[in-house]
Amino acid sequence: MLPESFLHFVWRYQYFNTSTLELVSGDQLNIIKTGHLNHLAGPDFKEAQVDIEGIQWHGSVEIHVKASDWYAHKHQDDLNYDNVVLHVVWENDKQVFNSEDNPIPTLELKGLVKPMVLERYQHLMDNEDSVPCARHLNNTKSITRLSMLERALVERVEEKSHDFNSILESNAHDWEESAYHWLAKGFGFKTNANNMLRLAQSVPLKVLTKHSNQLFQIEALLFGQAGFLDVDVSDEYAYQLQKEYRFLKAKYELKQKIGYNEWYFSKVRPANYPTIRIAQLAALVITYPHIFSFFSEIENRREVIDKLDVLQSDYWCTHYAIDKKLSKRLGGLTKKSKENIIVNTAIPFLAALAKYKDDNxxxxxxxxxxxxxxxxxxxxxELWKTLGWNVSSAFDSQGLIQLHNAYCLPKKCIECNIGISLVRNPVF
Known part of the structure; x- marks a missing residue:
């Protein structure tokens, strides 16, 4: 069965026999304007214009594989569909009516679509390569490939920003608090991201800023709320940290929400232990107390790398846990870790800010x-490289990952600029 997206394509580019069109009712149809694709709720194409038996109608076009999908999707009860002037279907298996019980003019496409278009589309669908158009990729224009790459990249960046938007909503659109939570989650990397977020949520930024020039107190707050001070200690630093935490916890009436055993240490190198990441986060918060500005005022990669070049306190350069020493002194964030934070934390933040402020x-x-x-x-x-695609920057690699996962694997070729160009042009 053909997907609805293919019918959108056929309607949008009019890849069917449009001469002497007849509705299923037998009435003559003339298409004046196909309308524009609607990406929001409601009918598929808005602001269309058709002529039915000499009478012009302005409104929306709804597209379905089967006419009965109108009822399956409950459009008959939705007033947004009362302005549908044409129902375009592949198979007319049922007469449909709107909420006012008026019949919807219906055009059946089966038998009208140009055979070569169907053949080229089916060729892509039947291809078992992980990139269905792999054998024909070089037959497409470079501008088509590059425009799709940028589109896929923007989609990937915006998808990653959705998690930040959830945090923003939970904080009643407090950007400073949300930026702090987002940064903490980023410092958890993949393994401890959610726990780092929970930790930040349990220690409000306004509490940390009251100690913005006291690294030891910020460490006490973060390590205490993380559950890492719920142990017997023997060294002086840890003892003083426990003492300070008890005082601050009572002062700010903090509720500890994370236990020591909830953190992940297994299969993680000491440099990536959550204890080290918390110490590095504390050092960064001391250095840059305004986290929103830390992200929003970024100008270039070198600037972010330099900003992230902070070193945790001396104790956490020589220990991986309370009372547990390292055999080798640790430095700050590695270059790889910094670039991970840029890609997965800074960039989604900027994308969310762009959408919020409507400022590209x-x-x-x-x-x-x-x-x-x-x-x-x-x-x-590596797969794209074998297909001749130049992968020279993270712009390329991130975009190609999205293209592969969101379009190639699910075979959404007809929603991809590259796939559309191949179906439209006889290159097979």
């Missing part, structure tokens, strides 16, 4: 950051 300058900053960073190397990027 922030999105441009995000994309420029990716353009200045080295490409990731993984099985997906």
């Amino acid at each position: 300058a922030y999105l441009d900053k995000a994309l420029n950051l990716l353009s200045s960073m080295k490409a990731e190397s993984n099985h997906i990027t």
Whole structure:
């Protein structure tokens, strides 16, 4: 069965026999304007214009594989669909009516679609390669490929920003608090991201800022709320940390929400232990107390790298846990860790800010950051390289990962600029 997206494509580009069109009722149809694709709720195409038996109708076009999908989707009860002037279907299996019980004019496409269009589309769908258009990719224009790459990249960046938007909503759109929570989550990387977020949520930023020049007190708050001070201690630093935490916890009436055993240490190198990341977060908060500005005022990759070049306190350069020494002194964040924070924390933040302020300058900053960073190397990027795609920056690799996962694997070729160009043009 053909997907609805293919019918959208056929309608949008009029890839069917439009001469002497007849509705299923037998009435003559003339298409004046196909309308524009609607990405929001409601009918599929808005502001269309059709002529039915000499009478012009302005409104929406709804598209379904089967006419009965109108009822399956409950459009008959939705007033938003009362302005549908044409129902375009592949198979007319049922007469449909709107909420006022008026019949909807219906056009059946089966038998009208140009055979070569169907053949080229089916060729992509039947292809078992992980990139369905792999054998024909070089037959497409470079501008088509690059425009799709940028589109996929923006989609990936915006998808990553959705998690930040959830945090923002939970904080009643307090950007400073949300930026702090987001930064903490980023410092958890993949393994301890959620626990780091919970930790930040349990220690409000306004509490930390009251101790903005006292690293020891910020460490006491964070390590205490993380549950790492719920142990017997023997060294002086840990003893004083416990003592300070008890005082501050009572003073600010903090509720400890995380236990020691909830953190992940297994299969993690000491440099990535949550204890070290918390110490590094504390050092960063001391250095840059205004986290919103830390993100929003980013200009280039070098600036972010320099900002992240903070060193945890001396104790946490020589210990990986309370009372547990390291055999080798640790430094601060590695280059790889810094770039991970840029890609997964700073860039989604800028994308969210761009949408919130309706200012693409922030999105441009995000994309420029990716353009200045080295490409990731993984099985997906290697696959694209074998197909002749130049993968020279994180802009390329991130976009190609999205293209592969969101379009190639689920075979959404007809929603991809590259796939559309191949179906439209006889290159097979």
